[in-house]
Amino acid sequence: MSKITITIDNQQIQVENGITVLEAAREAGIEIPTLCYHPDLSLAGSCRVCMVEDINSHRLLASCVTPVTDGMQISTRSAAARRARKLNVELLLANHPNDCLGCGRSGSCELQKLAADMGIDRKGVDRFAGQKRKRAVVDQGYSLKRDPNKCILCGRCVRVCEEVQGVMALDFAGRGFDAIVTTAFDLPYSEINCAECGQCSVVCPVGAITEISEIDRVWAALDDPDKFVVVQTAPSIQVSIGEEFGLEPGTIVTGKLIAALKRLGFDKVFSTEFSADLTILEEGYEFINKITNSQKLPHITSCCPGWVKFAECNYPDLLDYLSTAKSPQQMFSTIVKTYYARQIGVDPASIFTVSVMPCTAKKFEKARAEHRDSGFQDTDAVLTTRELARMIKELGLDFINLEDAEYDQIMGEVSGAATIFGTTGGVTEAALRTVKEVLAGEGLDRLDLGLMGTREAQVEIAGRTYNVAVVSGLSNAAKLLDEIRAGESKYDWIEVMACPHGCIGGGGQPIPGSFDTKARRAKGLANIDQAKQIRKSHQNPDVIRLYEEFLGEPLGSISHELLHTSYQARDVR
Amino acid sequence: MKSLVELRQLRSEIDNKQAAAQLNLKAKIIVGMGTCGIAAGAREIFEAIEEELQKGNSDAVLTRTGCIGMCEQEPLVDVQLPGGDRVTYGKVTKDDAIRIIREHVLGGAVVEDKAVARCITGKQQTGHELDQQARIPTYDDLDFYRKQYRIVLANCGRINPESIDQYIAVGGYEACAKALTMMSPEAVIAEVKGAGLRGRGGAGFPTGLKWELTRKTPSGKKYLICNADEGDPGAFMDRSLLEGDPHRIIEGMIIAAYAIGASEGYIYVRAEYPLAIRRLQIAIEQAKAYGFLGKDLFGSGFDFDLKIKKGAGAFVCGEETALMASIEGKRGMPRPKPPFPSVSGLWGRPTNINNVETFGSVPWIVKHGAEAYKAVGTEKSTGTKVFALTGKVKNTGLVEVPMGMTIREIIYDIGGGLDEGKELKAVQIGGPSGGCIPRDLLDLPIDYESLRDAGAMMGSGGMVVMDNSTCMVDVARFFLKFTQSESCGKCTPCREGTKRMLEILDRICSGEGREGDIELLEELGNHICHTSLCQLGGSAPNPVLSTIKYFRHEYEAHIKDKRCLANVCAGMGGAYVIDQQTCIGCGLCARVCPTGAVSGERKQPHVISEQLCLSCGACAQKCPVSAIVQA
Numbered sequence A: 001m002s003k004i005t006i007t008i009d010n011q012q013i014q015v016e017n018g019i020t021v022l023e024a025a026r027e028a029g030i031e032i033p034t035l036c037y038h039p040d041l042s043l044a045g046s047c048r049v050c051m052v053e054d055i056n057s058h059r060l061l062a063s064c065v066t067p068v069t070d071g072m073q074i075s076t077r078s079a080a081a082r083r084a085r086k087l088n089v090e091l092l093l094a095n096h097p098n099d100c101l102g103c104g105r106s107g108s109c110e111l112q113k114l115a116a117d118m119g120i121d122r123k124g125v126d127r128f129a130g131q132k133r134k135r136a137v138v139d140q141g142y143s144l145k146r147d148p149n150k151c152i153l154c155g156r157c158v159r160v161c162e163e164v165q166g167v168m169a170l171d172f173a174g175r176g177f178d179a180i181v182t183t184a185f186d187l188p189y190s191e192i193n194c195a196e197c198g199q200c201s202v203v204c205p206v207g208a209i210t211e212i213s214e215i216d217r218v219w220a221a222l223d224d225p226d227k228f229v230v231v232q233t234a235p236s237i238q239v240s241i242g243e244e245f246g247l248e249p250g251t252i253v254t255g256k257l258i259a260a261l262k263r264l265g266f267d268k269v270f271s272t273e274f275s276a277d278l279t280i281l282e283e284g285y286e287f288i289n290k291i292t293n294s295q296k297l298p299h300i301t302s303c304c305p306g307w308v309k310f311a312e313c314n315y316p317d318l319l320d321y322l323s324t325a326k327s328p329q330q331m332f333s334t335i336v337k338t339y340y341a342r343q344i345g346v347d348p349a350s351i352f353t354v355s356v357m358p359c360t361a362k363k364f365e366k367a368r369a370e371h372r373d374s375g376f377q378d379t380d381a382v383l384t385t386r387e388l389a390r391m392i393k394e395l396g397l398d399f400i401n402l403e404d405a406e407y408d409q410i411m412g413e414v415s416g417a418a419t420i421f422g423t424t425g426g427v428t429e430a431a432l433r434t435v436k437e438v439l440a441g442e443g444l445d446r447l448d449l450g451l452m453g454t455r456e457a458q459v460e461i462a463g464r465t466y467n468v469a470v471v472s473g474l475s476n477a478a479k480l481l482d483e484i485r486a487g488e489s490k491y492d493w494i495e496v497m498a499c500p501h502g503c504i505g506g507g508g509q510p511i512p513g514s515f516d517t518k519a520r521r522a523k524g525l526a527n528i529d530q531a532k533q534i535r536k537s538h539q540n541p542d543v544i545r546l547y548e549e550f551l552g553e554p555l556g557s558i559s560h561e562l563l564h565t566s567y568q569a570r571d572v573r
Numbered sequence B: 001m002k003s004l005v006e007l008r009q010l011r012s013e014i015d016n017k018q019a020a021a022q023l024n025l026k027a028k029i030i031v032g033m034g035t036c037g038i039a040a041g042a043r044e045i046f047e048a049i050e051e052e053l054q055k056g057n058s059d060a061v062l063t064r065t066g067c068i069g070m071c072e073q074e075p076l077v078d079v080q081l082p083g084g085d086r087v088t089y090g091k092v093t094k095d096d097a098i099r100i101i102r103e104h105v106l107g108g109a110v111v112e113d114k115a116v117a118r119c120i121t122g123k124q125q126t127g128h129e130l131d132q133q134a135r136i137p138t139y140d141d142l143d144f145y146r147k148q149y150r151i152v153l154a155n156c157g158r159i160n161p162e163s164i165d166q167y168i169a170v171g172g173y174e175a176c177a178k179a180l181t182m183m184s185p186e187a188v189i190a191e192v193k194g195a196g197l198r199g200r201g202g203a204g205f206p207t208g209l210k211w212e213l214t215r216k217t218p219s220g221k222k223y224l225i226c227n228a229d230e231g232d233p234g235a236f237m238d239r240s241l242l243e244g245d246p247h248r249i250i251e252g253m254i255i256a257a258y259a260i261g262a263s264e265g266y267i268y269v270r271a272e273y274p275l276a277i278r279r280l281q282i283a284i285e286q287a288k289a290y291g292f293l294g295k296d297l298f299g300s301g302f303d304f305d306l307k308i309k310k311g312a313g314a315f316v317c318g319e320e321t322a323l324m325a326s327i328e329g330k331r332g333m334p335r336p337k338p339p340f341p342s343v344s345g346l347w348g349r350p351t352n353i354n355n356v357e358t359f360g361s362v363p364w365i366v367k368h369g370a371e372a373y374k375a376v377g378t379e380k381s382t383g384t385k386v387f388a389l390t391g392k393v394k395n396t397g398l399v400e401v402p403m404g405m406t407i408r409e410i411i412y413d414i415g416g417g418l419d420e421g422k423e424l425k426a427v428q429i430g431g432p433s434g435g436c437i438p439r440d441l442l443d444l445p446i447d448y449e450s451l452r453d454a455g456a457m458m459g460s461g462g463m464v465v466m467d468n469s470t471c472m473v474d475v476a477r478f479f480l481k482f483t484q485s486e487s488c489g490k491c492t493p494c495r496e497g498t499k500r501m502l503e504i505l506d507r508i509c510s511g512e513g514r515e516g517d518i519e520l521l522e523e524l525g526n527h528i529c530h531t532s533l534c535q536l537g538g539s540a541p542n543p544v545l546s547t548i549k550y551f552r553h554e555y556e557a558h559i560k561d562k563r564c565l566a567n568v569c570a571g572m573g574g575a576y577v578i579d580q581q582t583c584i585g586c587g588l589c590a591r592v593c594p595t596g597a598v599s600g601e602r603k604q605p606h607v608i609s610e611q612l613c614l615s616c617g618a619c620a621q622k623c624p625v626s627a628i629v630q631a
Ligand SMILES: Cc1cc2nc3c(=O)[nH]c(=O)nc-3n(C[C@H](O)[C@H](O)[C@H](O)COP(=O)(O)O)c2cc1C
Pocket: B198, B199, B200, B201, B202, B203, B204, B205, B207, B227, B228, B229, B230, B231, B232, B315, B316, B317, B318, B319, B320, B321, B353, B354, B355, B356, B358, B460, B534, B535, B536
């Protein structure tokens, strides 16, 4: 691409031909406000908040969708441009509940920030006072709720759902002032072809799509003297929750996280990494079984509940390829209410299991009818990273300066293999480390597959080469599944994570979460793995003891009963 | 079909057949069966005639034709006796039809009191007929037609749209034969560019240039689309053209496809146009059978296939990018341009999209040449434009006039002016996103630039004549209500802004307008025009802005004096009063008053009770002597 010269706010710059005015301005260090624009999504040009003035023609242009042309002269600061931007925000606010005090996104809301930055006052909004959208909040189901009245129709959720996830659960409907973004027939998420991954809630600039909060239920359990409350935190939380307290993405805050949870009043604090090691063993042996008995391949991972629901809705004919091993969250809770309860002498009926997850689909997973193997609902409550941060803030804890604490015993050891579960490719690498050692007695070099959509590798184990694929983002996954359906898949092993880049990019993670943020979180996890003494799941001493004392062997009868599950075809729209 | 020679041969065969039919000395009866005719009852007339012919044992031939443009006179029936002139009867009832058959078809005497015009086709005429016919004006004698210049509508109402032979008999498909056998695609583009043809779908973009851009974009596959969405309420030019002369559009599309190198074409027609769709289907089948569509057309190696795509009827689907999304099976929502369709259109391929009338002009240009076309119209707006003339004008209907004609000529010379005693107040041009032109600007020539500068636009060619009984605020509100409800909802200014404008207009019209509302409307209107994503929002405020520009005093009267000068807006401010001097005591007002507030003896001045009056204005509207005004 050739370079061209343009002028923005009297600053002459050379830019690549083909980029947009917005990109050019940002390269020049000039910030233009945006709303419908999202760096990871296609361009919509719909909010009209990024208007700038073309000085030659005096036309107002939406900078996010206008390509630069040679000799172009742009003003981002002209009176006309400022007035146009402000007026569009005023118009949005005139049809908005303006309920910041009671809104889950207050503080991270882009509309609120724009209004503040632009100095918008009541008078500017009230002159347009009139009818406002009035529709019912949709909050049935377990994972996500939509408040259509807060929606500013930026379409980011529609785009992420279609372009990244390929689910297309959301779309525009209605015309004129009645236009809304909604699901097919306005149905709740749980009744449609929605993976409940929560990507829409991450890209939504306002509080129109949020997780269904379980904070109150968790507080109630903590307040109940008869409840023994056990919490587990997913691997990726330790590198992302710091962002909620002003730390850089990827900052490792494991010790502070544990300390905060103890201050909140949890009786025992563990890491899901423990059960991730368990999952590796169960799933690793399952794979070993499949390849030694020449069962049909590929083997497909199942630890991501968003992916599982997607498969149940869209590829019910391929469910047999999925690992039957439960996800780490569910293995953990099951073990807590069986083995652990027995070991510490607590009545499992009084145990309340909470998990802190980067994920909204985990809320859905915990409620599945299959997950009652302990004799109780295995997981009682799921908090997203964002919800936990809110609880910590509620107590006013000075998170950054908390004294580091350690996980509780007897399930406190974790391997580095389990840590990298939090990023795409991690499960595969962790499992193959164990498989290779079991079958060939030798270690595995780092695969280091990187973060992008679909990656593949060839892994040599005991004289045979296995084709391995790692995919994140459901639209990428769908392509591989279509290959299987057509009988054209060359893979022996496929790891699927619903969210782009894996759990570090989960739907419950701090907002905003662009690609750059996720890459830094992934780096944090890799650093933890690197620094770990134990880097292979089967070497985790607590896990070894669990097998010795309780489970027997991977895929044994108790494992089969407690640690494996089944799937159901879902007939939804 | 391989060559122009072959086509000419076919034409002369058809001519011979028709001549033979003439010699058979059969009478011909032609019923106008466009949607307008059918709505006026043409179908029943057709059946009545059929029955009457059977009864009379007549061998007269009964056929149909499209809309000739005289909507005012529908249903229309033409009778042509062997050798005689073709006589057009207007406002034909069933009884009239029977009379016409008995007296004219069977009896040979023209029913003079129902005859509107005649077309000179007669060769041998007998004495009585000659006398009679001389008393009936020819089409060219009629004001309605004399000032028109019919290029696109030339065949409408003249030929049977379901007969390809009739189209060929009047020279149809010759332009397409000429283009494909004797001209290079570049030469075709040069001709259209030279003619100065501009898009008739509203924006007036130079057609030849658009074709050239599409031709120059490299791609293995290109598409051609005919935009027949015609979502403007009240517009029916495209429908009439498709119903009356579908082959002309197909021919124009074949030429365009050849010029840009498109192998596949779509005609996007709204589903509410079933007759147009049917006639297009018939025409496409006929064109395929004759080898005008399909493979290796005229031995040129050029292939072209044409499909009809039915639109769901949303106004915004007429916007080209929304239209393409709709063809692709997505929600009809516009997207930002660039990229323009000529670079990335349907399914990402270079696509050329033109309006029905634009394609309709193409065969004439290719046949007669750029110079001939340029000779019609003005320098920058060449050729002709079809308008749907409606409202308070005597002759409503479809008119095709050379560009540059003044609004006054169209309304008074062609439209026959307003009814006795009515005074013209404004002309709304350009459909719901157009503007209102006041009386003082009646001498404005019709061309793209003049209309735009006056705050209106060519749009698709709606022309509504309004008299003094029209409230300009109410008119603006009416049009904005339409565009607001048809906004796709994608972009902020159009979705939110037009709603606020409508709310302000609502309150002004109900007497609750506030100081500053006019300025707020102007601010919002200009903002929406300049920041909307597509031209729906970009032009939606036009009716409001143009009425504020030319009729600001009416807005002020509503807001400051709580008065609607045209007595249209109900519920404005104070009670109504009857001027005792003017009142003739007819009592019409008392009959319409919903609260019985009017009292008075017959033939004596009436009075309105201030307590009971709702200020609805119903009485004022009825008063034949305008004695009722708001206090
Ligand atoms: C809201 C909206 C509605 C439109 N509706 C029509 C329509 O019904 N018919 C049409 O030909 N063009 C319509 N247009 C214009 C088209 O976008 C496009 O410019 C046109 O079809 C190009 O053809 P032309 O160059 O022959 O005029 C509409 C544009 C807008 C913004």
